[in-house]
Amino acid sequence: MPAKKPASISQMFAPASQNQEVLQLQDRVEELEDELRQLRLQELDSDVKTALEEQIQELAQQLAQQGGEHYISLEQxxxxADQPRTVFPPTVIQARAKSLREEGQHSPIILIPQTEDLYKLFDGELRWRSASHAGLTTLRAVFLTQDALDKLDRAAVFDRQLTTSLQSEKLHPFDLANGLVKLMVMRHPQLNEQVKAIPSLLNAVIQRLRRSGEIAELxxxxxADRIVQQEWIEKVCVSETERWILEAILSKQLNPVSINSNVFTLLSLPDDLQSVIRTAGLEGSKVLELRKVSGKNLHSDEAVATDLRIKLIHEIIHQGLSLDKIRFKVKAILKEHSDAQQRPKPLDLAQRLSSIPKQLKQAKVWEDAQKRQKLEKLLNELEGLLL
Structure with a gap:
């Protein structure tokens, strides 16, 4: 279907109140889509599925009425850049492409007009990335004006985007880690100078809760509801910074223990592992296993560790190695280098030569004419080398 372009930018812009309604309706559409996906997985009654599909279509029509609907070229x-989700594994893109191909686009994406023929995504990046794989050249879209967006609380907008990414699709833990830190800083700009310290600050809280026995409550x-969370945070936190960190995590109904162990640890990954997350969408558990191949664990230079990781990454991607197989290979690499460290290092030449006089005194070589003759020959060769 050819792209349907509005006559002018002014015709694209809906009032701010309509923009807010667009967001609310979009939330409801995605909730229903997620519910529908769960029902399909559970193979429930087809009448229930049909009813949900009809509700989705009805809400999609309301979005079009409220914000105006247009077919926009993928190239436009x-x-x-502020979208919390940056990791889109090929398998996820192919799955969404299959859905677009077989079921069509259930709800329009939300765009912010930049120029007459250029638009920035506000919501729907996975659909946009998957559309070309489904053979589409355009997507249905509604518009959110930049003026209305400027009036919105940016922290609230990002908060909503992060929540949507968590609920509608599985968010990669690497994106979740960066998203949570960004949300904390947007809510509390004072944290901007402590960004790198946020993971260690959370870890300190977790360790203190373990010692006090309060960790089981998490x-x-x-x-729990927001009031219960706030009361608990006030009880256990000893600083404002700790409170801000726990508030952001708990507001997403996430367990800070899991975030500390499996999510924030990804923030300190070396470049090669960050790259494989972004390009291949490698699972967080596999990446954390790969991180064990480090210069420190190998008792070697970090460059050696990087080369070994890159070779292993190549195997993982091309052979589709499972987590168990990756663990096996990582253990083998670490054991090999550990064994090499434990082997006695050969003495250098000077040390070997300095030990000869003592050995000569103890040796019975002088009693054997054949050995004495061989030794004399070796001594003559050594003298020649030293001249």
Missing amino acids: IQPD EAVAI
């Missing part, structure tokens, strides 16, 4: 759309607190 740019990703949003699982229940994570899914």
Whole structure:
């Protein structure tokens, strides 16, 4: 279908109140889509599925009425640099492409007009990335004006984007780590100078809670309502910074223990591992296993560790290695280098020569004419080398 372009930028812009309604309707559409996906997985009654599909279509029509709907070329759309999701594994893109191909586009993406023929994504990047794989050249879209966006609380907007990414699709832990830190800083700019310290600050809180025995409460607190969470945070935190960190994590109903162990640890990854996350979408558990191949663990130079990781990454991607196989290979690499470290190092030449006089005194070589003759020959060769 050819792209349907509005006559002018002014015709694209809807009032701010409509923009807010667009966001609310979009939230509801994605909630229903997620519910529908779960129902399909559970193979429930087809009448229930049909009813949900009809609700999605109805809400999609409301989005079009409120914000105006247009067919926009994929080439005219740019990703949003502030989008919390940056990792899009090929398998996820192919799965969404299959859905677009077989089921069509359930809801329009949300775009921010930049010029007459250039738009920035506000919501729907996975659909945009998957569309070309589905054979599409355009996507249905509604518009959010830059003026209305400027009036919105940027922290609230990013908060919503992060929540949507968590709920609608599985967010890679690397994106979750960066998204949570960014949300903390947007809510509390004072944290900007402590960005790199946030993981260690959370770890310190977790360790203190372990010692006090309060760590067991976290699982229940994570899914409690906001009031209960706030009361608990006030009880356990000893500083404002700790409170801000726990508030951001718990507001997403996430367990800080899991974030500390499996998510924030990804923030200190070396460049090669960050790259394989972004390009191949390698799972966080596999990346954390690869990180064990480090210069420190190998008792070697970091460059050696990087080369070994890159070779292993190549195997993982091309052979589709499971986590268990990766663990096996990592253990083998570490054991090999550990064994090499434990082997006695050969003495250097000077040390070997200095030990000869003592050995000569103890040797019975002088009693054997044949050995004495051989030794004399070796001594003559040594004298010749030293001249």
